[in-house]
Amino acid sequence: METGEATATPAPRGTGRSGPRASLACMNCRQRKIKCRMTDPNSAACHSCRSLDLPCIVNKDGDRRKAGSRQHVAALQERLDYLESYIANQNAAAADSSSAFPSNVGPPPMGVHMPSFDGSTASARRSSNLPDSQGSQSSPQSAMSNVNNLMYMDHDVSPGQALPGGQSRQADLGRLTPSSDKETNRLQLDEAYGGPRFYGPTSQAHIHRQSVPVESEEHATHDEGLNIDSTPLRTAIFSTYWKIQPHSIVMVDESLFLEGREGRRRSEYYSTFLEDALLASATRMSTSGGVRALGPKFVERAKAAIADELERPNTATLQAFLLLSDFEATRGRDRLGYLYCGIGCRLVFDLGLHESCADLVSRGKMAPHEAMWRHTVFLGSYVYDKLWSLYTGRPGTIPIATVDVAHSRALASGWLGPASLDPWVRLSSDISEATDILNGTSPLNDEAKERLVRLDETIQRRPENLPLELMLNKDRVSDLPPSAYSLHIQFHGIRIILHRLLYKTATHQAIESPSDADHRNFSLEHSRAIMYENATQIAQLVSVYQQIFGIEQVITIMLDNSYVAAVVLVSHLLRVGQMDPVPPGVDRDMNRLRALADLLSKAQKHYPVTVRMRFSLASHVENTPMAGIFGTFAHNTHEPQNATVTEVPSNIPAHARQTLPEGSAEIFQDFNAGRADMALFEDWGGDTGESIFQEMDMQNMLSWALSPHNTRTDLAFQ
Numbered sequence: 001m002e003t004g005e006a007t008a009t010p011a012p013r014g015t016g017r018s019g020p021r022a023s024l025a026c027m028n029c030r031q032r033k034i035k036c037r038m039t040d041p042n043s044a045a046c047h048s049c050r051s052l053d054l055p056c057i058v059n060k061d062g063d064r065r066k067a068g069s070r071q072h073v074a075a076l077q078e079r080l081d082y083l084e085s086y087i088a089n090q091n092a093a094a095a096d097s098s099s100a101f102p103s104n105v106g107p108p109p110m111g112v113h114m115p116s117f118d119g120s121t122a123s124a125r126r127s128s129n130l131p132d133s134q135g136s137q138s139s140p141q142s143a144m145s146n147v148n149n150l151m152y153m154d155h156d157v158s159p160g161q162a163l164p165g166g167q168s169r170q171a172d173l174g175r176l177t178p179s180s181d182k183e184t185n186r187l188q189l190d191e192a193y194g195g196p197r198f199y200g201p202t203s204q205a206h207i208h209r210q211s212v213p214v215e216s217e218e219h220a221t222h223d224e225g226l227n228i229d230s231t232p233l234r235t236a237i238f239s240t241y242w243k244i245q246p247h248s249i250v251m252v253d254e255s256l257f258l259e260g261r262e263g264r265r266r267s268e269y270y271s272t273f274l275e276d277a278l279l280a281s282a283t284r285m286s287t288s289g290g291v292r293a294l295g296p297k298f299v300e301r302a303k304a305a306i307a308d309e310l311e312r313p314n315t316a317t318l319q320a321f322l323l324l325s326d327f328e329a330t331r332g333r334d335r336l337g338y339l340y341c342g343i344g345c346r347l348v349f350d351l352g353l354h355e356s357c358a359d360l361v362s363r364g365k366m367a368p369h370e371a372m373w374r375h376t377v378f379l380g381s382y383v384y385d386k387l388w389s390l391y392t393g394r395p396g397t398i399p400i401a402t403v404d405v406a407h408s409r410a411l412a413s414g415w416l417g418p419a420s421l422d423p424w425v426r427l428s429s430d431i432s433e434a435t436d437i438l439n440g441t442s443p444l445n446d447e448a449k450e451r452l453v454r455l456d457e458t459i460q461r462r463p464e465n466l467p468l469e470l471m472l473n474k475d476r477v478s479d480l481p482p483s484a485y486s487l488h489i490q491f492h493g494i495r496i497i498l499h500r501l502l503y504k505t506a507t508h509q510a511i512e513s514p515s516d517a518d519h520r521n522f523s524l525e526h527s528r529a530i531m532y533e534n535a536t537q538i539a540q541l542v543s544v545y546q547q548i549f550g551i552e553q554v555i556t557i558m559l560d561n562s563y564v565a566a567v568v569l570v571s572h573l574l575r576v577g578q579m580d581p582v583p584p585g586v587d588r589d590m591n592r593l594r595a596l597a598d599l600l601s602k603a604q605k606h607y608p609v610t611v612r613m614r615f616s617l618a619s620h621v622e623n624t625p626m627a628g629i630f631g632t633f634a635h636n637t638h639e640p641q642n643a644t645v646t647e648v649p650s651n652i653p654a655h656a657r658q659t660l661p662e663g664s665a666e667i668f669q670d671f672n673a674g675r676a677d678m679a680l681f682e683d684w685g686g687d688t689g690e691s692i693f694q695e696m697d698m699q700n701m702l703s704w705a706l707s708p709h710n711t712r713t714d715l716a717f718q
Contacts, residue, residue, distance in 0.1 A: 027057045247485070273302055463491055
């Protein structure tokens with residue numbers, strides 16, 4: 001820093017200057033555009049700065065025509081650009097910011113310095129007047145603090161005030177500032193008990209509707225005269241369970257269970273706790289309403305034994321908790337079911353199911369078939385863990401690496417389990433990877449999206465590598481064995497969920513970067529086509545399964561995937577209703593949707609949670625031509641109604657009436673009422689009043705579709 005009055009020495013006429021043309025002045029004088037004078041050559045401040053009691057700063061490396069060097073200003077501009085990019089990435093998909101973990105967009109690298117920012121552009125610009133040592137070399141912690149301040153700035157901002165880059169603050173704040181906490185996470189207050197709850201990005205909207213009652217009316221009307229301890233009754237229920245268990249994940253070995261039950265003594269694979277949990281699970285599949293009504297009674301018995309079981313847990317304890325978790329899920333108690341599954345999966349490690357039993361077998365302490373069965377239970381627990389993780393969008397308990405090591409060792413030792421279990425394990429690992437990516441990154445960065453795309457390609461190839469007896473011939477779906485239906489349905493279901501989230505990300509980016517519209521539109525169309533294709537496959541599989549085995553043998557895995565497929569088809573049918581002419585195949589898609597609606601309706605007496613699924617779907621097609629297909633809901637009443645709309649709406653244009661396929665009137669979108677494609681279905685709100693789409697342009701429509709759930713609690717499903 002120069003301490004004397006610094007003026008350039010005049011050059012002789014006719015000769016060039018050897019120094020700069022402008023005088024060297026301090027920063028304050030240059031900003032005020034006054035002459036900088038020093039009263040004392042040895043003084044640390046000029047006259048003006050001394051009078052105003054300001055620091056006198058002189059940058060002798062500047063070009064003397066700007067308040068700071070070009071290099072310094074360029075560095076500051078680069079940091080501002082970085083900051084704006086960071087904020088845009090943080091908020092581009094705010095409604096999808098459902099992660100419980102740190103965002104993939106971390107703090108700036110150590111070598112990147114970011115300016116202080118107090119909410120106004122002017123203060124940021126003033127920081128450029130300080131040398132790097134004072135103004136720009138902030139620590140990563142302080143830099144992140146400044147970023148957080150910027151993200152939530154919503155005060156002291158004038159409408160239309162300019163931002164760097166020529167954008168207005170009024171327009172940009174919608175992008176930079178979350179309008180509410182709900183747009184940045186899925187932390188919700190429990191409707192029934194209060195307190196926060198977390199649902200991740202793979203969860204479905206229906207599990208958020210805790211205010212919708214799901215208890216079956218059969219409990220009070222059909223169980224009179226049935227003795228819960230009747231031997232013939234229990235024998236019949238056991239028979240149902242052993243018959244249907246192979247259709248899903250095998251968790252209980254019939255021979256080991258009955259061997260322990262014959263002696264009526266607690267053993268490693270039998271207990272009254274497990275028996276009651278198994279009986280409760282099997283009652284759901286009965287054709288008798290009286291037997292189904294006994295399910296909660298068996299569960300209450302099992303719950304009474306939990307404390308004792310946890311004092312001395314064994315494999316039967318683990319199995320019982322997993323069966324209870326499934327039962328509670330199907331009556332809409334996902335929180336309890338999730339916790340039961342968590343207890344069971346923790347017991348995996350307590351009981352050492354992930355470890356080799358070779359030494360115990362060699363010493364005669366364990367039979368070989370028992371060692372093999374322990375591994376089967378371990379793998380079944382892993383599948384339960386990952387399906388619950390997918391269902392709730394929450395992290396799982398059992399690491400993939402643990403399963404990889406244990407399963408490779410078991411296969412090398414000659415383990416042979418149910419034919420469908422090994423494919424289920426591989427698919428569950430794919431599900432685990434997907435939930436880890438989605439829970440760990442929000443919004444999705446390019447690396448995360450690439451990982452999801454590669455994962456989707458892997459899942460797409462899985463069916464091609466199945467054992468021959470499990471492979472699907474699309475022309476002969478009915479040839480599938482019972483155990484293969486749920487596996488193929490889940491293959492399609494997870495692909496829909498992955499592309500739904502990729503679709504949402506691409507939609508956000510299309511709004512943020514209109515210049516890249518062609519690429520984004522391709523991504524949107526690609527994901528939309530994949531979701532539609534997989535939804536039609538799910539509809540076909542569940543329809544064939546129901547026709548062959550009956551509604552009472554529908555298993556829980558099929559329910560949530562039927563909901564996922566139904567939402568895709570609703571979105572598709574609303575979208576094609578906008579087209580002129582209506583494309584062919586609409587009537588076929590409508591029949592597929594009816595098949596899914598029929599399954600959810602008939603399954604309700606077996607699995608009460610479908611009430612919420614139907615409620616969620618019905619609330620989003622109400623006041624559209626599809627209203628009634630999932631039943632109807634009315635204000636403050638529980639009387640059943642099964643109205644179905646079949647008439648062509650009066651406001652459909654004449655040209656559309658002429659081209660509308662016969663029987664497809666339900667799906668033609670009532671565009672005059674303001675409806676639009678609701679392909680971003682996972683975040684549908686529950687508003688069921690007058691059209692919430694009126695007076696919305698497409699960008700606002702997408703913003704609404706991406707908003708968190710807006711559940712109406714004053715409505716009851718019929």
